[in-house]
Amino acid sequence: MNYAGPAEETPARSGLELTPFRGLRYDPDRVGSLAAVTSPPYDVVVRPDGLHHLESADPYNIVRLILPQDTTPTARNQQAADTLSRWLSEGVLAADSQPALYVYEQRDGAGLLQRGIIGALRLSEPSDGVVLPHEDVMPHVIADRAALMRATSANLEPLLLTYRGNGSGVGAASVVERTAQRPPLLSTTTEDGFSHRLWAVTEPADLAEIQTDLLHHQALIADGHHRWATYLRLRAEHPSPSPWDYGLVLLVDTARYPLRVRAIHRLLHGLPVADALAALADTFRVRHLDVPLPEALDALAAAASEGNAFLLAGDGAFHLVDRPSPDLLARTIPGGRPEAWRTLDATVLHATLLDHVWGIPEDSPAHIAYIHDTAATVDKAVRDGGTAVLMHPVHEEVVRDLARQGVTMPRKSTSFGPKPASGLVLRALAL
Known part of the structure; x- marks a missing residue:
């Protein structure tokens, strides 16, 4: 990953800087099915029932990395690090050959369609007004996630961020729609009825079109406040420039694909x-x-x-x-x-x-x-x-208005969705 990526050429950073990365993905020939190795985000898994169900779905289910099980926090995090290392050495997970941004699509049987872009986003402080949090966070959760990321040196699942495009179908939106007409890298349907498809965007012109467009936008954290706060903590621990200056996110243009808000x-x-x-x-x-x-x-x-x-x-x-x-x-x-x-x-x-x-x-x-x-x-x-x-559930307009005023809501106030499935693409900071 180039830490002075294309967006760095713009003298004044005023918006979202999304950078390609070499995604870690499951080798479909090494696992039972791609659906069987996915999981909801770590904080959505109902424990212990849902955790046990996912662990038994496939020995390589991503839940073994995002929610490792052992007697102490240190042992759990070391277990996740060892598991990730083993899966990489065995070829269960492998890095794509070149850096990419990834178009990600979710679709259910009731007509819902959501598309967005997964990439490594340059981190910014709330005071910058580029990424807007809207909920308070719990220190013990941040500490837990930070310890896991330190141990694995990886972003194991993307945050869900939203931005408001201009609805004209140009820029990032144009690349997303063109890309979705091609055969995908992967396609699977999870047991909740959602189908998932993923494409890699590697053409320099397409990457530049996305990055130039996003520089004009700010984003709202829809899901992943604790992971965003964890990204910021870990960035502060490492001298810049470094891979810790970026975090894995999914960006969805809600002018084209409105999210659902649940309680x-x-x-x-x-x-x-x-x-x-x-x-x-x-x-x-x-x-x-x-x-x-x-x-x-x-x-x-x-x-x-x-x-x-x-x-x-x-x-x-x-x-x-x-x-x-x-x-x-x-x-x-x-x-x-x-x-x-x-x-x-x-x-x-x-x-x-x-x-x-x-x-x-x-x-x-x-x-x-x-x-x-x-x-x-x-x-x-x-x-x-x-x-x-x-x-x-609270209305999305209320969430956005408060976030723009710099006012955070009580923790765990909203649940935006659909949330990205964990396990389809990971980011190793060493790549």
């Missing part, structure tokens, strides 16, 4: 539903719903259209919690923030319910888990005797 739910360990409800006293309205999950979510959506609302579960029923006391909110919601932030469901959940009503530390895995799958959150609450707090 991330909470599982409160050790807090039975009865206790959670009792603590609310007269500060929230509580309605008990004896209905299936889809109908309960419909009720949540209707309540969320009028104000803050949450759905509690874990005791075999659903409990719709809404209409918080204005006095309680005034006492517990921090001031000095935009009204759009103060009225977020995630803000009320963290500042009012977790901090004040229930007294649960939001950054302690022993007390709280963040789960993307709705049904899995409810099932785990039932099995564990805890409380599932189901959230309604």
